[in-house]
Amino acid sequence: MAIASVNPATGETVKSFEALSPAEIELRLERAATAAASYRRTTFAERATLLRRAAAILREERDATAELMTLEMGKTITSARAEVEKCAKGCDFYAEHGAGFLADEPVEPAGVGAVEAYGRYQPLGPVLAVMPWNFPLWQAMRFAAPALMAGNVGLLKHASNVPQTALYLEDLFRRAGFPEGVFQTLLITSGQVERVLRDPRVKAATLTGSGPAGQSVAAIAGDAIKKTVLELGGSDPFLVLASADLERAAKVATVARCQNNGQSCIAAKRFIVVEEVADAFESHFTAAMAALTVGDPRDPATDIGPLATEQGREDVEELVADALAKGARLRCGGQRLPGPGWYYPATVLSGITPAMRVWSEEVFGPVALVIRAADLDEAIRVANDTPFGLGSNVWTSSSTEAARCVDEIEAGAVFVNGMTTSYPELPFGGVKESGYGRELSAHGIREFCNLKTVWVGAGLEE
Ligand code: NAP
Numbered sequence: 001m002a003i004a005s006v007n008p009a010t011g012e013t014v015k016s017f018e019a020l021s022p023a024e025i026e027l028r029l030e031r032a033a034t035a036a037a038s039y040r041r042t043t044f045a046e047r048a049t050l051l052r053r054a055a056a057i058l059r060e061e062r063d064a065t066a067e068l069m070t071l072e073m074g075k076t077i078t079s080a081r082a083e084v085e086k087c088a089k090g091c092d093f094y095a096e097h098g099a100g101f102l103a104d105e106p107v108e109p110a111g112v113g114a115v116e117a118y119g120r121y122q123p124l125g126p127v128l129a130v131m132p133w134n135f136p137l138w139q140a141m142r143f144a145a146p147a148l149m150a151g152n153v154g155l156l157k158h159a160s161n162v163p164q165t166a167l168y169l170e171d172l173f174r175r176a177g178f179p180e181g182v183f184q185t186l187l188i189t190s191g192q193v194e195r196v197l198r199d200p201r202v203k204a205a206t207l208t209g210s211g212p213a214g215q216s217v218a219a220i221a222g223d224a225i226k227k228t229v230l231e232l233g234g235s236d237p238f239l240v241l242a243s244a245d246l247e248r249a250a251k252v253a254t255v256a257r258c259q260n261n262g263q264s265c266i267a268a269k270r271f272i273v274v275e276e277v278a279d280a281f282e283s284h285f286t287a288a289m290a291a292l293t294v295g296d297p298r299d300p301a302t303d304i305g306p307l308a309t310e311q312g313r314e315d316v317e318e319l320v321a322d323a324l325a326k327g328a329r330l331r332c333g334g335q336r337l338p339g340p341g342w343y344y345p346a347t348v349l350s351g352i353t354p355a356m357r358v359w360s361e362e363v364f365g366p367v368a369l370v371i372r373a374a375d376l377d378e379a380i381r382v383a384n385d386t387p388f389g390l391g392s393n394v395w396t397s398s399s400t401e402a403a404r405c406v407d408e409i410e411a412g413a414v415f416v417n418g419m420t421t422s423y424p425e426l427p428f429g430g431v432k433e434s435g436y437g438r439e440l441s442a443h444g445i446r447e448f449c450n451l452k453t454v455w456v457g458a459g460l461e462e
Contacts, residue, residue, distance in 0.1 A: 002016060003018070003189065005071065007071055008309065008341060009296060009340075009341045017163045019192060029201050031181035032153050032202075035153050035180060039123075039182050040151045044099035044102070047148060048098065049177075050148070051091045051094060051095040052095045054145075054172055055088040055089075055091035058091070065080075065165075066081040068168065069083065070297045072161060073133045073161060074341075076261070076300075077297060077299070079259065083138050089424060090142055090424045090440075094149040098146065098150065098445060102121040102149075104118045104454075105120075107119075114456055115457060115458050115460070117453075117454065118454050119451050120452045120454055124152055124227070124449065125152065125153060125203040126202050126203060127147055127155065127202070127205065128196055128204070129154060129155065129157070130209065131157070131159060131207075132209045134260055135264075136159070136165040137169070144183060146444050146448075147448055148182065149445060150449055152448050154183040154184070155196065155202065156169060157192075158185065161308065163187055167185055190213065193217065197217065203226060204226050205229075206228065206231075206437075206439075206448075207231070207232075208265075217230075229437030229438070229447050231439060232433060233265055233388060233390070234362065234391060235361070235363075236268050236391045237268070237272050237382070237411075238257075238272065238393040238395070239393065241394070241401050243397040244277065244281075244396050246277055246280050249281065250281060250284035250285040251284075251288055253285055256419040257271075258303060258346055262316075262363075262364070263308060263364050265434075266391040266421070270352075270371055270383070271370045272371045272373050274375060274376065274379055275373065282350060285368070289332055289333070289348050289366075292345075294346070304346060306342040306343045309342065313336060313344050315364065316344055316367060317336065317344075319357055319361060320358075320367060322357045323352065323356040323358050327353065328350065328352055330348075331349065331370075332346065333348065333366070333367070334347045345366065347367040347368065348367075348370060349369055349370065350370040351370075352371045354385070359385075359386075360386060380408050387432055389412060390412055390430040390434040390435075392411040392414050393414075393415050393420055394415070394416050411434075412430040422439075425441060427439070427440055428441075
């Protein structure tokens with residue numbers, strides 16, 4: 001894929017970039033290695049000051065940065081502004097808590113025959129982050145803020161369609177005062193990732209993106225024995241049980257499916273509704289979906305902007321056509337909008353069966369799949385009948401039903417009576433083909449650290 005900003009609202013190429021040459025990559029790798037050697041010696045307090053400065057710059061520049069993201073990948077301006085603010089919050093969060101998360105972990109010395117024994121978290125060095133376009137600032141920031149706080153050095157290979165946001169990130173950290181080479185953007189193609197990942201100066205990698213990209217990076221990293229974290233796709237279930245507040249569930253379901261123009265890994269995608277309330281939920285939900293405004297992402301009144309790429313829209317259309325050909329019922333939407341831009345409306349399909357591709361594949365656009373289940377047992381079984389295991393949502397007023405779902409749904413998260421979202425305070429990640437490892441919270445910052453065991457016997461002078 002060419003490295004270029006292409007406006008999804010018009011299809012026009014705004015700015016193109018050349019991929020880095022081998023010599024330019026070498027220069028950046030060397031710079032990263034040099035920076036890592038000295039940056040790891042900085043204190044938590046020094047790193048926290050720099051992260052807080054980055055947060056302040058993000059807030060000052062919120063509107064311009066939001067406009068850039070909207071231009072490059074079509075998210076609505078309202079959600080783009082919220083994303084910038086979330087990034088600032090993420091920087092502040094790690095500035096405040098990073099030192100505590102990485103404090104030495106003492107163990108009872110007598111039990112291990114020591115005078116003193118503890119675990120110490122130390123940085124690994126340069127970490128490669130391969131990131132997707134859908135939350136171009138937040139995805140990169142939730143890697144960068146904990147990584148830099150831990151004393152690691154970041155190398156960002158961002159998606160090819162958000163090069164300007166990628167360059168903004170490098171510039172942001174430079175202006176915040178991070179030393180040269182501590183955070184660099186590599187404008188490279190996916191084909192150049194292997195060369196960077198195999199380089200001995202690169203110690204680990206994190207990838208957020210599709211399954212095939214994750215498989216490729218994990219295979220190379222496995223071969224080179226480097227730690228990876230993978231955040232991959234999802235097809236989150238949204239269970240609506242008999243005692244749920246149906247109107248509220250339908251309202252939240254609409255946002256949960258259509259946030260970010262339907263292009264979120266943790267968007268609710270499969271709406272599994274128990275038979276008893278299925279007609280009522282479906283009609284509330286369809287009405288709310290059909291009422292969403294599709295249009296110019298720069299207009300604050302718009303609910304759904306264009307899909308990010310032409311290919312992305314074609315993929316959605318193919319999946320919808322397959323479901324319809326196999327007997328799904330179209331409740332609303334289902335037709336691309338005429339004119340320029342890659343617009344696709346909020347769509348509801350019911351009568352989904354395992355024969356349809358959408359049963360087991362991720363739909364990366366504003367398309368909701370409604371599946372009926374006889375009871376709670378069947379709802380949980382259907383929820384788990386997917387290769388993915390990222391987030392999940394459950395709507396019920398019964399604490400017994402909620403407890404069963406929390407226990408039995410195979411996913412990295414369960415949100416009860418609320419929409420799945422990410423918070424710096426909570427761990428984020430998946431199971432099954434949605435990946436492994438965790439981002440955010442204390443767990444995220446520890447992923448790219450060497451937890452060194454320190455055992456000290458008698459004989460040291462005071
Ligand atoms: P993608 O095509 O997999 O791209 C993600 C990143 O991987 C891009 O930087 C891409 O570079 C790179 N890449 C692609 N193929 C590669 C390969 N073979 N080797 C090395 N790098 C490779 O995914 P996307 O279309 O941008 O994003 C959508 C997917 O990401 C969805 O499946 C979504 O669910 C998932 N996602 C997951 C999370 C999560 O936290 N679990 C969050 C957001 C998105 P190029 O752009 O140059 O191809």
